[in-house]
Amino acid sequence: MAWASRINLIDLGVLVLGWAIGNAVFNNFEKHLPWWRRILKLVILVGALSLIGLLFSRRVMWVLVLLLGVGQVVLHSWWFPRHGINGLTAEPREKYLALIHRMKGGR
Numbered sequence: 186m187a188w189a190s191r192i193n194l195i196d197l198g199v200l201v202l203g204w205a206i207g208n209a210v211f212n213n214f215e216k217h218l219p220w221w222r223r224i225l226k227l228v229i230l231v232g233a234l235s236l237i238g239l240l241f242s243r244r245v246m247w248v249l250v251l252l253l254g255v256g257q258v259v260l261h262s263w264w265f266p267r268h269g270i271n272g273l274t275a276e277p278r279e280k281y282l283a284l285i286h287r288m289k290g291g292r
Contacts, residue, residue, distance in 0.1 A: 196243060200231055200250070211261070213275040217282060 204227050208215070215223055238246035261272035268284050275281045 193238075193243065196238065196246070197231060197235065200234060201227070203250075204230070207257070211273070211275075213273075214281070216275075 208223070234246050234249065237249060265272045265275075265281070265284075268280070270276070270281045270284060
């Protein structure tokens with residue numbers, strides 16, 4: 186159980202709290218996904234970041250969280266508006282869904 190002492194529960198709590206706040210603010214962007222996929226995404230994200238924190242360091246983990254956050258800011262404040270989509274409300278909805286379909290490799 187020595188490895189468990191290396192996991193900082195406060196860090197994990199902050200990650201989950203940040204996810205919850207982001208979900209509340211940007212809920213419109215994920216409405217097309219079932220609830221279990223949102224939870225699975227959280228579990229995978231927290232698991233991967235925890236593993237990175239254990240294998241490398243908390244600093245590396247938080248740098249990755251910072252980079253992910255910067256990516257989200259760029260996506261919502263520049264990329265979506267550039268394509269005619271509101272970065273807070275995901276409107277117009279059809280345009281948003283078509284854009285993410287193209288981003289994920291759909292034609």
